[in-house]
Amino acid sequence: MTAYNKVQNAANRTFERTLTYDKYTDPKVLEKEMDLVFAKSWQLVGHVSQVEKAGDFFTAEVAGEPIIVNRCKDEVVRAFYNVCPHRATKLEKSEAGNKKILQCGYHGWTFKLDGQLNKAPNFRGEDEACVKDACLRSVRMEILESLIFVNLDDNAKPLSESYGDFFERLSKNTFLSELKRTSQKTRTFKANWKAFMDNYLECDHCHVAHPSFVAALDMNDYQIITCENYSMQGTVVKPDKKYGTVNLDEAEMQGGQFYWLWPNLMLTIYPGPGNMATIQIIPIDHETSMAVYTYYFRDENLSQAEKDLVTFAEQVRSEDIELVELEQIGFRSRAFNKGRYSSSEKAIVQFHEMVLEALNE
Numbered sequence: 001m002t003a004y005n006k007v008q009n010a011a012n013r014t015f016e017r018t019l020t021y022d023k024y025t026d027p028k029v030l031e032k033e034m035d036l037v038f039a040k041s042w043q044l045v046g047h048v049s050q051v052e053k054a055g056d057f058f059t060a061e062v063a064g065e066p067i068i069v070n071r072c073k074d075e076v077v078r079a080f081y082n083v084c085p086h087r088a089t090k091l092e093k094s095e096a097g098n099k100k101i102l103q104c105g106y107h108g109w110t111f112k113l114d115g116q117l118n119k120a121p122n123f124r125g126e127d128e129a130c131v132k133d134a135c136l137r138s139v140r141m142e143i144l145e146s147l148i149f150v151n152l153d154d155n156a157k158p159l160s161e162s163y164g165d166f167f168e169r170l171s172k173n174t175f176l177s178e179l180k181r182t183s184q185k186t187r188t189f190k191a192n193w194k195a196f197m198d199n200y201l202e203c204d205h206c207h208v209a210h211p212s213f214v215a216a217l218d219m220n221d222y223q224i225i226t227c228e229n230y231s232m233q234g235t236v237v238k239p240d241k242k243y244g245t246v247n248l249d250e251a252e253m254q255g256g257q258f259y260w261l262w263p264n265l266m267l268t269i270y271p272g273p274g275n276m277a278t279i280q281i282i283p284i285d286h287e288t289s290m291a292v293y294t295y296y297f298r299d300e301n302l303s304q305a306e307k308d309l310v311t312f313a314e315q316v317r318s319e320d321i322e323l324v325e326l327e328q329i330g331f332r333s334r335a336f337n338k339g340r341y342s343s344s345e346k347a348i349v350q351f352h353e354m355v356l357e358a359l360n361e
Contacts, residue, residue, distance in 0.1 A: 045062065055100055067150060071113075079148075107121065115135045117132070145276075167229045176239065180297070201347035
């Protein structure tokens with residue numbers, strides 16, 4: 001039985017217990033997750049607006065592995081391990097840029113943008129034959145809706161088959177093709193990565209912790225729906241509520257769309273002008289995580305309405321960080337070793353089932 005089917009059966013198990021709290025506090029659990037969750041799932045690393053021209057590149061890290069993504073002279077976007085095949089040195093140190101050739105700073109080996117070896121200065125004459133096939137190791141990469149994903153698992157299902165109808169659903173937001181990555185912020189917090197997921201996947205806490213969110217959005221119409229390897233939440237803005245400087249009668253988005261994709265990606269579209277934001281939670285250790293907030297608008301010079309969207313989103317996110325840090329303190333307590341699901345928390349049930357399935361438990 002798949003995790004998706006399990007969550008359907010679990011939807012009415014009101015008094016079912018959650019993951020045991022050692023899953024949030026044991027460093028050995030995170031070690032397994034890095035191998036069995038993060039290294040075997042599609043991970044968002046960037047947006048096509050970051051590699052618009054031949055030679056453009058950016059670097060990233062996935063499950064502890066250094067990655068480089070670039071656009072080659074043939075206009076094809078490719079991904080490689082950012083590691084030199086000579087002595088395993090990290091190849092490119094910059095976060096982003098434009099280069100005609102990639103050079104290792106250790107022994108001066110150079111590589112073409114398609115990963116092929118250009119020159120190995122310390123291999124001359126007869127030695128040249130030893131390294132003629134020494135190229136950068138490629139990483140599986142796919143682009144959908146202008147988002148660039150990589151997967152370290154060579155046997156993983158294609159991205160388009162991994163999340164049911166998610167990308168088909170997302171494509172109905174026709175303005176997405178006009179957006180570009182405009183800014184990115186990070187925040188480190190003291191909680192296990194799964195605590196943030198749990199928080200995002202329910203809105204029972206919204207009335208208590210997010211007054212601005214509840215004031216603006218119609219919570220009577222709030223829905224959470226579990227789908228294949230993802231879930232979605234959403235509602236509309238209250239008809240009588242002023243939403244910053246956004247004119248909802250003319251807005252491209254009348255309601256909010258909030259998606260979660262296994263295992264650690266959240267994608268939000270707020271009411272107002274065409275917009276998108278992604279949140280990725282990256283484990284630093286078993287009790288410390290980093291949130292990566294990336295914003296996508298049509299232009300880097302934001303309108304007042306777009307600035308209001310960012311302010312609104314960041315207020316909610318700050319409130320969530322405080323909650324999960326308090327939760328992490330409780331996870332370490334001897335008071336309890338499990339929590340309880342309410343009937344409205346079926347998206348958390350789905351997530352927990354998927355964690356256990358990935359860990360073979």
